Amino acid sequence: MERNIIVLDTTLRDGEQVPGAKLNVEQKVEFAQQLKRLGVDIIEAGFPASSAGDFQAVQQIARTVGDTVSITALARAVQKDIESVYESIKPAQNPFIHIVLGTSNIHVEKKFNRSKDAVLEMGVEAVKYAKTLLPHVQYSTEDASRSDFEYLWATIEAVVKAGATIINVPDTVGYAVPDEFGELIRKLNERLKNVNPDVLLSVHCHNDLGLATANTLAAIKNGADKMEVTVNGLGERAGNTSLEEVVMSLKVRDNFYHAQTAIRTAELLRTSKLLTLLTGLDVQVNKAITGENAFAHSSGIHQDGLLKDKQVYEIMAPEDVGADSMELILTARSGRHAFKNTVERLGFSTGDSDDFEQLFQKFLVLADAKKEVYDHDVFQLASNHGNHDASAKELYELVSFQVITNDLYPTATVKLKKGTETFRDSSVGEGQIDALYGAIKGLVGLDVELKDYKINSLSRGTDAIGRVNIRLEYGGKTYSGRAMDTDIIKASAMAFLNGINAIILDNQAGR
Numbered sequence: 001m002e003r004n005i006i007v008l009d010t011t012l013r014d015g016e017q018v019p020g021a022k023l024n025v026e027q028k029v030e031f032a033q034q035l036k037r038l039g040v041d042i043i044e045a046g047f048p049a050s051s052a053g054d055f056q057a058v059q060q061i062a063r064t065v066g067d068t069v070s071i072t073a074l075a076r077a078v079q080k081d082i083e084s085v086y087e088s089i090k091p092a093q094n095p096f097i098h099i100v101l102g103t104s105n106i107h108v109e110k111k112f113n114r115s116k117d118a119v120l121e122m123g124v125e126a127v128k129y130a131k132t133l134l135p136h137v138q139y140s141t142e143d144a145s146r147s148d149f150e151y152l153w154a155t156i157e158a159v160v161k162a163g164a165t166i167i168n169v170p171d172t173v174g175y176a177v178p179d180e181f182g183e184l185i186r187k188l189n190e191r192l193k194n195v196n197p198d199v200l201l202s203v204h205c206h207n208d209l210g211l212a213t214a215n216t217l218a219a220i221k222n223g224a225d226k227m228e229v230t231v232n233g234l235g236e237r238a239g240n241t242s243l244e245e246v247v248m249s250l251k252v253r254d255n256f257y258h259a260q261t262a263i264r265t266a267e268l269l270r271t272s273k274l275l276t277l278l279t280g281l282d283v284q285v286n287k288a289i290t291g292e293n294a295f296a297h298s299s300g301i302h303q304d305g306l307l308k309d310k311q312v313y314e315i316m317a318p319e320d321v322g323a324d325s326m327e328l329i330l331t332a333r334s335g336r337h338a339f340k341n342t343v344e345r346l347g348f349s350t351g352d353s354d355d356f357e358q359l360f361q362k363f364l365v366l367a368d369a370k371k372e373v374y375d376h377d378v379f380q381l382a383s384n385h386g387n388h389d390a391s392a393k394e395l396y397e398l399v400s401f402q403v404i405t406n407d408l409y410p411t412a413t414v415k416l417k418k419g420t421e422t423f424r425d426s427s428v429g430e431g432q433i434d435a436l437y438g439a440i441k442g443l444v445g446l447d448v449e450l451k452d453y454k455i456n457s458l459s460r461g462t463d464a465i466g467r468v469n470i471r472l473e474y475g476g477k478t479y480s481g482r483a484m485d486t487d488i489i490k491a492s493a494m495a496f497l498n499g500i501n502a503i504i505l506d507n508q509a510g511r
Contacts (some may be wrong), residue, residue, distance in 0.1 A: 003259040005250065006200065006226035008042040009035050009243060011275065012061070013074055014204075015234035016046070020452070020471045020480045021279045024505045025057045031278060032061045035069070035231075038271050039264040039397035040243075042070040044228070049075065049084040053506060058088040066092025072138065072161065077101040077126035086133040096136035096166070099126050103152050104143035119153050124162045131163040138166035140204065145169075145176040145184065156188065157195060166200045167192060168228065172216055174208025174238060181205075182218030200227035205241045207233060212241040217249055220259055231275050232283050232290065244268045244289040252316050269322035270372065277383050280469040280482040282456065289321055332367035339363055339378075348382040358387050366465075369486050384484065394418065395501045396444060398493050405432040412436040414493065416443050432489065437496055443501050449473040455488055468495040474503050 014026055015021065019249060023031070028045070035043055045062065048055040062071045071092035075081035078098055089095035100125045104113055108119050120249045123139065130137045139159045144152055156167050169188065171181060181203075189201050197484055203219040203226070205212040216227050233242035254260065271292035285292045339360055340350050350356045369375050399415040399422060412435035413426040414428025425442045429435030437450060452471040457464045466488040472479045485491040 001258065002172040003225075005220055005259050005261050006041045006202075007039075007222075007243065007261050007263060008044055008072070008202070008226060008228045009038075009040040009230065010044040010204075010240065011035075011232075011243075012057075012191040012229050012232040013046050014228075014236065014240055015230040015232075017236045018234055018239075018279075020279065020478050021234065021281055021411070022477070022479060022502075022506075023057075023278055024054065024502060025060055026505075027062050027278045028057045028146075029064050031274060032065050032069075032272050034267070034271050036065045037264070038267040039262045040069065041262060042072060044072050044074065045089070047074045048088040049081040055084060055088050058085075059091065059326050062089045063097065066095065067168055068093075068095065070094040072096050072098045074098050074100060075126075075130075077122045078124075079129055082126060082130050082133070086130075090134075094136075096133060096138060097134055098132040098138045098168075099123070099130060100140040100141065100142050100170075101126070102142040103147040103155050105148065106146065116151055118160055120151075124158050127159045127162040127164050136165045138164060138168055138202070139164040140168040140170055141367070142170055143172040145171040145181060148171070149184070149187070155190060156192065160192070160196050160199055165210050166201040166202055166226065168204055168226075169219075170204040171206055171212075172204075174206035174212065176205070177209075177211060179212045181215045182222040185219040185224050185356075186222040200225045200459045202228060204228035206235065207238040207240065207242075208237070212239070213245045213249070216246050220246075220250070220458060221257060231271050232281075232287070234275065234279070234281065241408050242274065242288070248289050248316060248321065251320075258339040266322045274383075277482075280445065280480045282469075331373065332364055335368075338362055342378050343382055344477055354479065355385075366486070394504055396497050398490075398497055398505075401436065401490070401493055402441075403432045403436055403489055410435045412439045414439040414443060416440070416497070433492055435470075436489065436493055439494065440496055440500070446474060446500060446503060448500070448503070450496075451478065453492075455491075466491050467493045470495045472496075472499040472503070477506070479503050479506070 012031065014021060022206045039192055043061065045058040046054045048058045058073045058336055071089045072095065073085045073089055075085045075097060081434055082097060085097050101119065102108060108114065108116055112119050127137055127139055141155055151449035164406050169185065185203065192199055192201055201224050202440060203216055203224045205215040222225065227246060229246060230240040233239040233241050247261050247265060249262060250259050251265060269290055272283060283291055343350055359382065366381060397417040399417045402413045404411045408426050410432050411426060411428050412432065415422060415424045425439050427435050427438030429438045441448060449472065451473050454469045456467045465484050466487055466493040467482060467484045469480065469482045469489060479499050479502045481495040481502060483491045483494030484496055
């Protein structure tokens with residue numbers, strides 16, 4: 001019998017805990033809308049008790065996509081956290097509260113410094129209180145894979161009797177191995193169904209040993225009803241279980257798992273690329289399913305086999321995940337029709353003729369500079385087209401710049417615009433980027449520290465688009481900025497300004 005596996009995406013909560021992956025409210029809502037298109041069953045939208053900004057983001061997501069997608073958010077086993085979750089998610093049609101509390105000896109003894117009975121009672125009381133607010137409550141037994149089994153089960157049994165409707169079993173530190181984790185889930189599932197067959201059994205695995213996907217699949221094979229995952233495997237340390245890897249494993253190996261999800265797999269690559277665009281965190285080129293080389297074949301033997309029959313070396317079609325088996329190489333002579341076809345094929349709207357014409361003119365400039373334009377180029381071009389808030393009068397815009405590099409006094413002069421005002425300043429630095437950023441810092445008046453600077457080539461050729469990713473630290477928080485241009489100095493300036501503007505937006509949200 002084919003089982004339906006519920007997919008909870010926690011990219012906006014656990015995934016966002018990655019340093020530098022912080023998103024503003026608008027970016028979170030944009031990604032949540034894509035998760036809705038992807039077909040996830042549940043979005044864990046954040047940790048609302050952590051900050052006013054996170055509360056606002058969770059609430060806005062509940063209002064925006066909570067009509068068709070179930071929304072939850074994380075709470076510790078304390079009343080204040082539970083109330084914060086309730087207030088932020090209650091605009092959704094099908095919200096539920098997610099409570100987490102440790103069950104391993106090391107968590108009970110070192111983290112809480114209480115007896116096992118006292119910690120268990122904390123969990124029971126938290127569930128009872130949450131049930132007075134909403135009918136559905138998920139309880140996560142943090143660090144379950146390192147817990148004493150009988151205490152773990154005693155906790156689960158107690159919180160189910162208190163009203164928990166979903167039990168989540170996390171491999172919090174990525175300690176489990178597939179056979180062991182699968183057996184744990186089998187034993188828990190057997191006991192849980194005897195206590196209350198309506199309670200869902202869920203898993204949440206981390207990738208510290210590179211086993212998150214394997215552990216999640218082992219859990220599903222042994223009775224788990226629900227999986228908690230992130231796009232691109234984003235998450236703390238080595239990350240979480242990769243949504244796309246488990247979904248496609250279930251689809252390709254349906255004959256083994258006899259399980260399916262509601263995920264629209266043709267949206268997988270688009271979702272992955274949007275997350276990369278928003279966070280600036282790249283996917284490794286050989287990443288399964290969504291890596292740039294996931295469907296690339298360089299070996300002559302492989303190419304010969306593929307030309308005879310794609311199934312010789314492909315277990316799934318690129319189109320299944322939203323990738324293209326062949327790129328249409330565009331040039332300045334390709335014309336509007338060919339360009340429009342590519343833009344639409346990549347998932348962007350071309351309905352507004354004036355807006356499309358502006359995008360086409362940008363394409364011509366790029367095509368003249370690069371000679372050949374690939375799908376990757378068009379995706380980045382369309383993604384950034386009009387991607388700014390014209391009403392945000394407090395944000396900075398790059399007007400012009402000049403950089404002089406030499407061995408003695410590398411100098412930069414920068415002109416910025418903020419609303420109707422323009423500002424100009426010059427600075428000397430250790431190098432051209434240091435001088436450039438010094439001039440910008442002098443103009444914006446924020447004491448920021450550059451924590452990371454990275455340049456990537458996004459396309460082929462000597463005139464390739466360069467993407468600059470930077471991370472800034474301000475007020476004890478980390479912010480990311482990114483920008484693309486064929487001129488990497490210009491991209492560096494715009495990336496720095498994007499980071500500055502992220503700080504300004506965050507401060508506005510916290511007012």
